[in-house]
């Protein structure tokens with residue numbers, strides 16, 4: 001649906017920021033790619049665009065979930081399911097509520113098995129030389145919503 005060359009980390013952050021402006025409550029973004037592909041960096045750019053450039057965005061590797069609550073507008077849930085052993089654990093974390101009401105950014109989304117929402121945006125990062133390449137694909141109204149997206 002859309003592809004981007006990301007020559008350096010700044011470009012990954014910029015793609016996250018550009019995407020931030022297209023999101024609304026109930027959106028689920030599956031961040032795909034190997035360890036080190038740049039999933040957390042993309043989430044960082046996105047969250048900083050919404051919550052301020054100074055905000056810390058740690059990787060939720062150990063906490064599994066980091067939530068960001070604005071004074072208005074939807075919360076953002078940044079989730080890293082690498083360490084999840086059973087999909088049911090994600091439900092215990094309250095993820096289904098986030099899918100309904102928040103913006104959900106999910107690293108290692110396939111750990112969710114049957115609980116991964118079908119109505120989602122898939123954002124896949126791959127290594128390309130020293131940089132990365134991003135491809136975005138989603139059903140429903142995602143193609144229309146992402147029209148003209150640029151870094």
Ligand code: ADP
Pocket residue numbers: 006007008009010011012033034035036037038039040041042107130131132
């Ligand atoms: P992941 O969450 O997918 O494991 P991270 O976001 O932690 O990956 O990023 C891993 C490393 O890749 C970081 O050092 C980050 O700065 C770097 N990185 C992110 N995007 C790019 C890019 N477009 N080009 C080069 N390095 C990048």
Ligand code: MG
Pocket residue numbers: 039040041059080107
């Ligand atoms: Mg990560």
